[in-house]
Amino acid sequence: MIDETLKSIKPVEEKWYEIAQHRLDNLTKPPGSLGRLEEFARRLVAIFEDNAPSMNKKAIFTFAGDHGVTVEGVSAYPKEVTPQMVFNFLRGGAGINVLARHAGAEVVVVDIGVDYDFNDIEGLLKMKVIKGTRNFTNGPAMTKDEAVRCIEIGIELANGYAKKGYKIFGTGEMGIGNTTPSSAIAAVLTKRPVEEVTGRGTGISDEALKRKIDVIKKAIEINMPDPDDPIDVLSKVGGAEIGGIAGLVLGAASNRIPVVIDGFISTAGALIAYCIEPKTKDYMFAAHNSVEIGHKAMLDKMGLKPILDLDLRLGEGTGAALSMLLIEAGLKIYKEMATFGEAGVSNEIQK
Ligand SMILES: O=C(O)c1ccc[n+]([C@@H]2O[C@H](COP(=O)([O-])O)[C@@H](O)[C@H]2O)c1
Numbered sequence: 527m528i529d530e531t532l533k534s535i536k537p538v539e540e541k542w543y544e545i546a547q548h549r550l551d552n553l554t555k556p557p558g559s560l561g562r563l564e565e566f567a568r569r570l571v572a573i574f575e576d577n578a579p580s581m582n583k584k585a586i587f588t589f590a591g592d593h594g595v596t597v598e599g600v601s602a603y604p605k606e607v608t609p610q611m612v613f614n615f616l617r618g619g620a621g622i623n624v625l626a627r628h629a630g631a632e633v634v635v636v637d638i639g640v641d642y643d644f645n646d647i648e649g650l651l652k653m654k655v656i657k658g659t660r661n662f663t664n665g666p667a668m669t670k671d672e673a674v675r676c677i678e679i680g681i682e683l684a685n686g687y688a689k690k691g692y693k694i695f696g697t698g699e700m701g702i703g704n705t706t707p708s709s710a711i712a713a714v715l716t717k718r719p720v721e722e723v724t725g726r727g728t729g730i731s732d733e734a735l736k737r738k739i740d741v742i743k744k745a746i747e748i749n750m751p752d753p754d755d756p757i758d759v760l761s762k763v764g765g766a767e768i769g770g771i772a773g774l775v776l777g778a779a780s781n782r783i784p785v786v787i788d789g790f791i792s793t794a795g796a797l798i799a800y801c802i803e804p805k806t807k808d809y810m811f812a813a814h815n816s817v818e819i820g821h822k823a824m825l826d827k828m829g830l831k832p833i834l835d836l837d838l839r840l841g842e843g844t845g846a847a848l849s850m851l852l853i854e855a856g857l858k859i860y861k862e863m864a865t866f867g868e869a870g871v872s873n874e875i876q877k
């Protein structure tokens with residue numbers, strides 16, 4: 527299934543950027559004066575291959591998973607918070623629910639790896655691959671099959687929501703401990719020292735940060751993830767929600783749907799997808815610059831420039847929801863602004 531998806535991922539065509547640029551330069555403004563809003567419009571026109579696309583249906587996928595490595599004391603919060611927050615998402619009371627409502631996006635909550643039995647609770651997509659990953663200081667977090675299954679779930683969701691007419695996706699996640707595997711992925715795939723890509727996550731002490739760095743170093747030493755094999759990296763030092771996000775990005779690209787990448791953990795998932803197929807980059811928007819150090823290294827590796835810089839570090843998809851509003855603003859400018867000709871405004875630049 528992954529191979530089939532990869533085959534259908536095409537880069538966006540230069541021709542469409544030129545078509546979009548031509549219109550942008552005819553709108554009543556000095557060329558380039560709407561800055562990155564113009565970039566968003568150009569990219570959307572090229573992704574959709576449509577000069578007047580609409581993005582009325584938006585979905586943010588919040589993948590939840592637990593992490594065996596939390597027994598090492600790498601988070602400021604207990605792992606029970608993961609299922610508790612899932613209930614909060616389903617009741618509509620979490621940060622992502624508020625900001626998604628603000629952005630007019632639907633929140634899709636996916637249990638891909640929570641160490642809790644939700645039974646038949648309404649509103650949750652039950653796609654559990656694993657009841658929490660294994661503690662990766664002793665061996666791989668997941669088997670290769672489990673990692674592949676997580677990616678497939680992301681692809682299946684992208685295919686299903688594309689079919690239902692959704693036009694833009696956002697990524698999000700919830701998982702106590704998940705900045706630890708994300709830093710491990712960042713270190714392996716960007717080849718940076720662990721210290722440079724490991725931060726405080728939910729807000730750990732200096733002492734816990736030292737422990738977290740040692741834990742990640744040990745995990746990389748013991749598991750020896752192959753930096754040239756992103757699925758090997760995902761299975762050995764990753765997490766279920768990170769795999770789901772990687773799959774969603776691959777599926778978005780194969781369906782020609784723009785995907786807004788949230789913060790640090792989402793970017794680790796996006797980086798796995800990028801290393802599997804670099805063409806996915808054409809479909810990605812980096813929502814924001816997370817407080818988490820190490821985020822920039824991953825964005826730089828993919829050549830993505832974050833849209834917002836609001837000192838966010840919540841995850842869930844909150845940054846993705848906010849930046850969707852700006853991406854949409856760029857499209858509205860493109861579709862609704864008058865041209866020089868229509869408005870009778872002179873387009874002659876004085877010498
Ligand atoms: O999105 C981010 O950049 C981000 C940065 C730090 C923490 N988080 C969230 O906090 C949790 C992980 O933090 P931790 O300290 O438990 O590894 C997880 O539920 C994430 O959604 C998210």
Ligand SMILES: Cc1cc2nc[nH]c2cc1C
Nearest residue numbers: 603607700728840841842
């Ligand atoms: C309360 C809480 C909410 C979260 N949302 C994403 N990560 C989180 C971590 C905590 C601790």
